[in-house]
Amino acid sequence: MGEINKGVTEQMKHLEFTRDVVHSYSKGVKRVINLALNYVYDMEAEGVSGRRNVIWAGGLAESPLFYACGATPLALSELGRLGSADAMQIAENDFQMPREACSMVKVLTGEYFLRKDSTVKRILFRGNACEPINMCAELMTKYGYDFRVLDTGFASPDMTPERKQALIDNFKREVEDAAVWISGKPLDKARLREEMNRYNRSMRKVRTIMNLRREHNTYIRSLPAMFIILGSTHYFGRYDEYMEALDMIIEEMSLLAPGDYNDDSLVRLVWSGGRGMEFGVYEAIDDAGACIMGWNLLNTFETGFSEDPEKDPLDAFVEYQVGGKNSGSVEDSFRAMDVQIRKSNAVGIILYGYVGCSMGSIMFELQREHYRKRGISAMSVAGSFQVGPPTGQLVTRVKAFIEMLS
Amino acid sequence: MAVAELKDVFDEDLALKHRDSAVVGLDIGSRGTKAVVFYGGRLYYGVTVSGISSQETGESLINELLAEAGIGWESVEYLVGTGYGRVALEFTQVPVKVVTEISCHGMGAHYLNRDVRTIIDIGGQDSKAIKIDADNGKVVDFIMNDKCAAGTGRFLEKVAQILELELDELGEYAVRSKRPCDISSQCVVFAESEVISLKAKGYSKEDIAAGIHFATARRVKNLLKRTGFEDTLLFTGGVSNNQGMVKALEETIGKTIGDTRLDAMYAGAIGAAVFAAEYARELTESYGGQL
Numbered sequence: 001m002g003e004i005n006k007g008v009t010e011q012m013k014h015l016e017f018t019r020d021v022v023h024s025y026s027k028g029v030k031r032v033i034n035l036a037l038n039y040v041y042d043m044e045a046e047g048v049s050g051r052r053n054v055i056w057a058g059g060l061a062e063s064p065l066f067y068a069c070g071a072t073p074l075a076l077s078e079l080g081r082l083g084s085a086d087a088m089q090i091a092e093n094d095f096q097m098p099r100e101a102c103s104m105v106k107v108l109t110g111e112y113f114l115r116k117d118s119t120v121k122r123i124l125f126r127g128n129a130c131e132p133i134n135m136c137a138e139l140m141t142k143y144g145y146d147f148r149v150l151d152t153g154f155a156s157p158d159m160t161p162e163r164k165q166a167l168i169d170n171f172k173r174e175v176e177d178a179a180v181w182i183s184g185k186p187l188d189k190a191r192l193r194e195e196m197n198r199y200n201r202s203m204r205k206v207r208t209i210m211n212l213r214r215e216h217n218t219y220i221r222s223l224p225a226m227f228i229i230l231g232s233t234h235y236f237g238r239y240d241e242y243m244e245a246l247d248m249i250i251e252e253m254s255l256l257a258p259g260d261y262n263d264d265s266l267v268r269l270v271w272s273g274g275r276g277m278e279f280g281v282y283e284a285i286d287d288a289g290a291c292i293m294g295w296n297l298l299n300t301f302e303t304g305f306s307e308d309p310e311k312d313p314l315d316a317f318v319e320y321q322v323g324g325k326n327s328g329s330v331e332d333s334f335r336a337m338d339v340q341i342r343k344s345n346a347v348g349i350i351l352y353g354y355v356g357c358s359m360g361s362i363m364f365e366l367q368r369e370h371y372r373k374r375g376i377s378a379m380s381v382a383g384s385f386q387v388g389p390p391t392g393q394l395v396t397r398v399k400a401f402i403e404m405l406s
Numbered sequence: 407m408a409v410a411e412l413k414d415v416f417d418e419d420l421a422l423k424h425r426d427s428a429v430v431g432l433d434i435g436s437r438g439t440k441a442v443v444f445y446g447g448r449l450y451y452g453v454t455v456s457g458i459s460s461q462e463t464g465e466s467l468i469n470e471l472l473a474e475a476g477i478g479w480e481s482v483e484y485l486v487g488t489g490y491g492r493v494a495l496e497f498t499q500v501p502v503k504v505v506t507e508i509s510c511h512g513m514g515a516h517y518l519n520r521d522v523r524t525i526i527d528i529g530g531q532d533s534k535a536i537k538i539d540a541d542n543g544k545v546v547d548f549i550m551n552d553k554c555a556a557g558t559g560r561f562l563e564k565v566a567q568i569l570e571l572e573l574d575e576l577g578e579y580a581v582r583s584k585r586p587c588d589i590s591s592q593c594v595v596f597a598e599s600e601v602i603s604l605k606a607k608g609y610s611k612e613d614i615a616a617g618i619h620f621a622t623a624r625r626v627k628n629l630l631k632r633t634g635f636e637d638t639l640l641f642t643g644g645v646s647n648n649q650g651m652v653k654a655l656e657e658t659i660g661k662t663i664g665d666t667r668l669d670a671m672y673a674g675a676i677g678a679a680v681f682a683a684e685y686a687r688e689l690t691e692s693y694g695g696q697l
Contacts, residue, residue, distance in 0.1 A: 397550055400508035404545040
């Protein structure tokens with residue numbers, strides 16, 4: 001276990017370094033990083049002791065459903081941050097997952113197995129994201145995990161209205177059933193509306209920060225910026241504290257004079273795809289003279305749920321997700337990416353996926369070619385989901401890409 | 407160690423740019439370390455096996471080149487390190503920067519043959535397809551192979567071992583082949599067992615070696631498909647000396663590899679020296695030309 005702990009400790013140190021040294025001037029950034037660092041440990045402890053109903057989840061736009069049912073989503077992406085080489089070995093040796101298989105699925109399989117006696121034992125994943133991740137959760141049912149899929153369809157742009165309506169109707173039934181599974185009670189729509197409004201408030205604050213960041217591009221470097229966005233959907237389980245941290249950052253940045261914490265010579269990039277767990281990549285980007293100013297992640301902070309009081313809350317919840325880019329096609333993703341490119345004046349895109357993710361690698365090739373034809377350079381890289389230093393190859397690619405754009 | 411006039415290796419205008427440069431380019435590859443010194447309008451160059459310590463290997467090679475040039479470290483204006491071992495470099499005697507091997511190979515290839523627009527770089531650990539702007543040597547696109555040994559020097563090294571050949575001999579054997587074996591595996595692990603099986607079936611070392619080179623060339627061709635290909639093509643990196651690989655690439659891609667007046671394996675180190683000269687100029691300018 002010594003080696004594993006070393007890897008995890010090193011990553012934690014990386015976060016601590018960015019909190020205590022790189023961003024020592026920002027109390028708000030410090031608060032966000034503290035929330036991120038404590039999230040899994042705190043929620044596991046509260047869940048296991050019964051103080052909270054904590055459920056492992058995707059931790060994205062479905063999070064308001066959990067909160068509306070009195071539960072806290074514990075995002076699987078955060079488990080990757082604690083995932084280790086040991087978890088990978090368990091997946092390969094004990095579960096016979098091939099070496100080439102997806103790094104994310106393998107590390108989560110290993111981590112859930114390792115935590116089988118110490119974590120919360122309920123998992124609810126959305127079915128549209130990735131089939132292999134559902135397989136991982138299925139495997140865990142042997143070890144006492146209670147697993148459920150929230151089945152969502154893909155809404156492609158050329159889908160007939162009837163087909164889309166059928167998807168929406170199906171997803172509504174799924175959500176209602178999931179509410180009963182989460183809390184043992186039928187869905188409280190008024191509470192769902194409240195939670196969607198809270199979610200929208202979170203998105204608005206993150207948007208404000210990202211807009212301010214475009215004027216002060218070195219105030220929040222790439223790594224904490226990603227954590228701010230990561231928390232926007234699940235709030236690290238502590239909504240009020242997360243909102244307070246965002247307010248602090250907004251206040252700090254609003255007080256900056258024009259030109260403060262800003263370097264126009266930096267190469268402006270959009271990061272698209274997975275939320276990399278090899279934190280050294282973010283450092284390499286910053287050190288190479290670039291900054292990530294646009295984010296095309298599964299966390300779509302540019303949009304929110306409908307706040308139309310006349311609209312049925314369940315309809316608003318379902319329509320946002322079925323029509324959202326996360327459940328759509330590569331074309332939908334282009335639209336979301338274009339918003340980020342336009343807003344950030346980006347000259348390059350980093351398409352980041354996990355080693356072995358066949359879904360991501362196919363999509364990245366389509367995206368890369370699409371943007372190449374439009375004169376925007378894009379580079380696809382595959383990193384690991386588990387913690388650990390990025391490989392030399394990965395860092396070389398990222399640096400060469402920035403040198404090329406400089 | 408060897409020396410050449412810059413104007414004998416580069417086009418005249420490019421050579422003139424570096425008439426007064428006193429810089430070092432160091433390319434620490436996973437298998438070989440290459441270094442060049444631009445001084446007094448001359449190019450001093452050398453190669454050695456990469457040792458365990460990148461720093462020691464690099465420093466010792468540079469010391470030899472500086473001695474050849476008849477200068478000490480105090481005469482060096484700037485050093486740029488590149489390659490696999492660049493991250494471990496630490497020179498306190500001179501200003502140092504690291505630049506990725508992709509940018510350095512691009513620039514070095516441009517200096518070695520200014521018509522070059524596409525580069526194939528096969529090193530010990532990876533292979534790359536790089537497209538450059540023929541006007542200035544700047545990289546416009548690149549693709550690196552994934553985390554896999556197929557299509558790299560390491561792959562060839564492994565096969566040489568199985569065939570009980572020295573690595574240098576592998577290419578020579580391949581060139582002599584009349585009927586290259588068909589190696590279908592794209593994975594080095596499977597290709598290895600395929601080679602063992604071909605050997606057991608009695609195929610000649612020449613035909614197996616050629617088959618392996620063609621399998622590697624096919625993999626490199628896939629990289630070129632992704633970046634797009636424009637004439638002239640140059641082959642750089644440690645494997646560029648392997649005649650079997652040159653032949654396989656030319657036949658597979660259907661293009662002739664461009665000429666250079668100096669071994670193209672020095673492209674990375676030359677590119678690094680060109681960047682070093684650029685940084686030295688910037689440094690001097692930042693001190694109002696007083697440095």
